[in-house]
Amino acid sequence: MPAAPLSQEEIQDRLTGLPGWSLEGDRITCTYRFHSHFAALGLTVHVAAIQDELNHHSDLTLGYNTVSLSVNTHDAGGVVTEHDVNLAARVAAIADGHGVR
Numbered sequence: 564m565p566a567a568p569l570s571q572e573e574i575q576d577r578l579t580g581l582p583g584w585s586l587e588g589d590r591i592t593c594t595y596r597f598h599s600h601f602a603a604l605g606l607t608v609h610v611a612a613i614q615d616e617l618n619h620h621s622d623l624t625l626g627y628n629t630v631s632l633s634v635n636t637h638d639a640g641g642v643v644t645e646h647d648v649n650l651a652a653r654v655a656a657i658a659d660g661h662g663v664r
């Protein structure tokens with residue numbers, strides 16, 4: 564049974580406590596900026612481990628000193644569900660530990 568879509572209000576409410584995260588169309592997104600490429604890579608690896616643990620995966624982009632995430636729930640038809648905001652919360656909880664600027 565796929566997760567139910569969240570309303571715009573529910574999404575905004577959940578993202579309020581997650582710095583840098585926003586609703587962009589039918590996805591939630593965030594870009595973290597770092598002091599170095601290697602620090603950005605470290606977050607990328609950590610996020611990949613969390614995503615495999617949750618079995619929920621963002622489009623994860625590593626730049627020179629940035630990591631960008633963009634996610635919604637494919638199984639629910641490409642809408643934002645609890646799975647997406649839960650992943651965002653897990654990532655937000657570890658980002659500072661990787662030296663986010």
Ligand SMILES: C[C@H](O)[C@H](O)[C@H]1CNC2=NC(N)=NC(=O)C2=N1
Nearest residue numbers: 618619620621635636637638639
């Ligand atoms: C078969 C596997 O469990 C599913 O495809 C998982 C994998 N990761 C996923 N990630 C995202 N973003 N949405 C999904 O619906 C999803 N489903």
